[in-house]
Amino acid sequence: MKFKADRATLLRALAHIQSVAEKRNTIPILANVLMSAEDGLLRLTATDMEIAVVEEIAAEVLRPGVTTAPAAVLYDIVRKLPDGSVVELDHSGSEAPLSLRAAKYATSLNVLPVDDFPSMVAGDLPHSFALSAATLRGLIDRTRFAISTEETRYYLNGIYLHVAEGQTGPMLRAVATDGHRLARVETELPSGAEAIPGVIVPRKTINELRKLLDEGAADIEIFVSDTRIQFRAGPVLLTSKLIDGTFPEYERVIPKGNDRILRVGKRDFADAVGRVAAISQERSRPVKLSVAPNLLTLSAVSPDQGMAKEELDETSVAYESEPIEIGFQARYLNDITDQIETEVEFAFADSAAPTLVRDTNSPSALYVLMPMRV
The missing domain is CATH 3.10.150.10 (DNA Polymerase III, subunit A, domain 2)
Structure with a gap:
């Protein structure tokens, strides 16, 4: 040669x-x-x-x-x-x-x-469809932060890609969860994907695919079987085994009756979380949200460093329900707000129940965050 x-x-x-x-x-x-x-x-x-x-x-x-x-x-x-x-x-x-x-x-x-050199032959991949690179990039970016890294629960070590019933009909949905937070994003069901099995695409495959999506390919061809998935992006063909496991019934952890609605500007909120959490060197960095009508107070306490607090008022906060205090890991809050464009919507039930988080400009995305004691 x-x-x-x-x-x-x-x-x-x-x-x-x-x-x-x-x-x-x-x-x-x-x-x-x-x-x-x-x-x-x-x-x-x-x-x-x-x-x-x-x-x-x-x-x-x-x-x-x-x-x-x-x-x-x-x-x-x-x-x-x-x-x-x-x-x-x-x-x-x-x-x-x-x-x-x-x-x-x-x-x-x-x-x-x-x-x-081993041959990793994909075999028969009976289902095929195409997504734009931008659509696939959105599905990945808004969910992969919630992929679990806990190897014992291997079935959570990827993104669950499947067909689900949305508000306007069947949708292609991507879901990831690590037990502490959940990300669910959906897009219009592409032609050819109607009968695909629910598959769990491994974390490493997701990361390699994400690199390819920045290379300029307009459309990504996707081929699926029960055990393999294949992506063609321009001159590159990526073939992967799927995770052999059952993804949990995630719909059961999505709260339905949370009626205390807080809306806050994404940039103001994310910056305030970062400043308040800086007081603590702990990996979890808990931040308490004290919410009252049109007022949000963020606070954190560190046994070694002291205490930090910041208030956001009606210029960036809208809230009209009963006051509530609830705590979250700062990193988890930032991971979610990084996916949101301009305004974050929190739907609370009480200080111990899962909280629903949405992007007010993107109804296709939904996040669930478990609170923690602070």
Whole structure:
């Protein structure tokens, strides 16, 4: 195999590939990228046996062939080459090293047998539909902060993508929860998605997909089966296993009768939470909300640092119900308000019950936050 490729084009593809390749795996081949050159195209593949990424780029193929190379090392070398370089890779076959040249730079890399590289074949993916990159980005950004990192509850370690009945009919819905907060976002059901099974897309897959959504692809093709999901974003194909588990009946934790409604400007609220929480070095950083008609007082107490308090009045607060005091983790409040545009709506029941949080400008998103004692 021998080919030449533009350094910038090759670097962009290797950036996607090397983040999937396993760097500390007991199976050495999983740290490698599979490179196949033929008919003016270079196809790069990496997998950790849970996710596989395939990307095609244009290349000047001087001799067709296939080989492997250490993904992280190759990426680091290409990243440090001068802008505008043309990278030439040459592998004569068998156990010979892979030669890399660019201008006056030359090196060689050890390869592993191509036959050792695993094939992560997706198999039959009977359901397919398309979403715009902007829509898919919105579903991910407004839910992934609530994905659980607790490995014992593995079925919460991803986003639950499924069809659900919305106010205007069937919707495509994304849900994530860690037991302390829940994020639910929905969008119009795309053609072809009507019969998809409910699937849990793993956190790592979500993070890799999110990177691809900033690369400029207009529409994302999505293919689904009971065990696999596949995303095609321009020249990149991302295939992933799904989490084999049952997502909890999340609708049961969404409160229905919360009638104490607080509306507050997002920026004023988020800034006040940040200033008040700064008094505490604790990871949980509890913040108390004391709500009265058209007045919101935020406060926090630290045994070591003292106490902080800030008031927001009717210029940014609207509240007409009975006074209430309730506490939340500052980080959880910030995670939710980061997804909201201009105004946050809190719906309280009492100081111990789950609180409903909405974006007044986006009815498609809904959040639930569990209170804490302060």
